Amino acid sequence: MTYDLTVLIAGGGVGGLALAQGLKKQGIHVRLFERQPEGSAAGYRLHMNGDGGTALEALLPPHLFELYLDTSRTDPEHERLVFLDNRLRFLGGRPHLGALVRHRRKDTAVNRSTLRQILLSGLDDVIERGEVVGFEEDASGVTVILADGRRERGDVLVGFDGVHSRVRAQRLPEAAVVDLGLNGIYGRTPLPPDLQRSIVPELLDGFVIVMGPRLLENGVLAMGAFTPRVPVAEAAEARGLFPDLAPVGPYMMLGAGVPESVWSEVGAEPADASPEQLKAALQVLVRGWHPQIVEMVDRATPGDLFLTQLRYVDAPESWTASRVTLAGDAIHGMPPTLGVGANLALRDAQVLAGALVSVRDGRAASVTDAIGDYEREMRSYAFPLLRRAITQEGSASGFTPRGMLRLMRMVGVRRLVRAARSRKNTVGRLVGTEQKRNHS
Numbered sequence: 001m002t003y004d005l006t007v008l009i010a011g012g013g014v015g016g017l018a019l020a021q022g023l024k025k026q027g028i029h030v031r032l033f034e035r036q037p038e039g040s041a042a043g044y045r046l047h048m049n050g051d052g053g054t055a056l057e058a059l060l061p062p063h064l065f066e067l068y069l070d071t072s073r074t075d076p077e078h079e080r081l082v083f084l085d086n087r088l089r090f091l092g093g094r095p096h097l098g099a100l101v102r103h104r105r106k107d108t109a110v111n112r113s114t115l116r117q118i119l120l121s122g123l124d125d126v127i128e129r130g131e132v133v134g135f136e137e138d139a140s141g142v143t144v145i146l147a148d149g150r151r152e153r154g155d156v157l158v159g160f161d162g163v164h165s166r167v168r169a170q171r172l173p174e175a176a177v178v179d180l181g182l183n184g185i186y187g188r189t190p191l192p193p194d195l196q197r198s199i200v201p202e203l204l205d206g207f208v209i210v211m212g213p214r215l216l217e218n219g220v221l222a223m224g225a226f227t228p229r230v231p232v233a234e235a236a237e238a239r240g241l242f243p244d245l246a247p248v249g250p251y252m253m254l255g256a257g258v259p260e261s262v263w264s265e266v267g268a269e270p271a272d273a274s275p276e277q278l279k280a281a282l283q284v285l286v287r288g289w290h291p292q293i294v295e296m297v298d299r300a301t302p303g304d305l306f307l308t309q310l311r312y313v314d315a316p317e318s319w320t321a322s323r324v325t326l327a328g329d330a331i332h333g334m335p336p337t338l339g340v341g342a343n344l345a346l347r348d349a350q351v352l353a354g355a356l357v358s359v360r361d362g363r364a365a366s367v368t369d370a371i372g373d374y375e376r377e378m379r380s381y382a383f384p385l386l387r388r389a390i391t392q393e394g395s396a397s398g399f400t401p402r403g404m405l406r407l408m409r410m411v412g413v414r415r416l417v418r419a420a421r422s423r424k425n426t427v428g429r430l431v432g433t434e435q436k437r438n439h440s
């Protein structure tokens with residue numbers, strides 16, 4: 001026996017759209033409410049791992065999954081996290097976090113807005129403009145309440161509405177957004193073929209972290225190349241899809257941890273910095289570093305840079321399942337330092353879609369049983385990564401002995417120990433009781 005189900009989704013980010021695709025593919029009635037359907041996808045390159053890729057393969061129709069692979073980045077020579085010093089000498093490297101990519105063509109990174117356009121395809125009858133402001137739940141279903149006064153009924157409500165989730169505020173009011181009080185500059189710079197050929201090959205590996213000459217005292221610059229397999233707009237056209245899929249040229253994603261001294265020199269408070277001041281801060285950060293890094297920063301367009309604040313969701317360890325559930329950043333929002341948030345949101349979408357199919361097919365005892373199974377599984381894979389992201393545990397593992405020696409010579413043993421201690425203390429203090437807790 002099968003049951004008719006209507007699934008309501010709040011939020012059409014990477015996770016909500018993927019869930020809608022997966023449910024539609026399974027013939028389950030789904031309605032998605034997004035406050036900004038025209039898109040606000042801030043950000044550029046998304047590092048992908050096997051969790052995200054496997055989920056997309058399961059959730060998307062085959063032609064869209066192939067298009068996603070077509071528009072993913074070319075295979076790097078080594079797929080790993082690489083540490084370099086500021087003269088671009090190799091200090092070490094380690095595998096990325098998350099499951100390994102299994103596909104015939106590796107999907108190790110994708111352009112965020114391209115992925116969004118692919119995920120939107122075929123969902124015109126599913127997506128509705130609407131800001132979710134609350135819900136009412138009873139034994140037979142759930143009613144979602146929208147800012148314009150609409151009330152829409154379904155069997156399940158999924159809060160896929162990001163780190164400041166309205167659904168979470170009502171469903172788990174004890175969960176809070178914790179501001180780590182740290183920020184970074186995020187952006188991109190063009191990576192034309194001549195530059196790709198001339199830069200050291202390590203810069204084109206999976207993901208690169210360049211250490212400032214005095215390590216944390218002088219900041220770090222993370223970089224990730226995005227070089228699409230085929231020109232993005234042409235890939236879509238070749239499959240007879242998306243005549244208007246936006247073209248995307250190759251670029252290097254930049255993410256910088258900028259120390260206080262840099263902001264003082266630029267004469268700006270991070271939160272008030274203009275795009276030009278963000279670029280100036282990057283230029284001060286890399287002054288005296290290897291000329292290839294200086295050149296890449298110099299080529300960046302100020303309008304492509306923005307400030308990102310580090311925060312996370314402090315959710316309870318467990319809760320009783322109901323018809324209203326949470327997924328993605330709404331329940332495990334974390335700092336982007338591990339590059340796994342979107343992959344986890346996609347995995348949530350896959351696991352939750354499987355649970356809802358089991359309800360529809362009569363294999364689950366009840367809606368809340370199936371949702372409880374999803375929530376238990378989600379907590380088991382996502383919460384350990386969230387803890388890791390906020391404590392930075394193991395983030396520096398992977399240095400080779402020679403790299404460690406070089407680092408010690410570069411920084412001085414005493415300074416290295418001091419930097420490690422102060423970092424540990426900072427993080428320790430930040431994850432303690434002094435954090436700013438925003439209930440939202």
Ligand SMILES: Cc1cc2nc3c(=O)[nH]c(=O)nc-3n(C[C@H](O)[C@H](O)[C@H](O)COP(=O)(O)OP(=O)(O)OC[C@H]3O[C@@H](n4cnc5c(N)ncnc54)[C@H](O)[C@@H]3O)c2cc1C
Nearest residue numbers: 011013014015035047132161162328329339340341342343
């Ligand atoms: C700088 C940066 C770099 C990152 N890099 C990576 C990376 O390389 N790899 C990776 O895996 N992750 C990365 N992440 C994390 C990743 O972006 C997030 O984890 C991911 O976007 C979460 O997806 P989501 O669908 O849960 O939420 P979101 O993408 O935040 O989507 C939420 C959606 O809900 C909508 N919404 C919000 N409130 C409402 C409401 N009340 N009603 C209706 N709609 C609403 C929003 O408009 C939005 O569209 C990065 C994050 C940042 C900030």
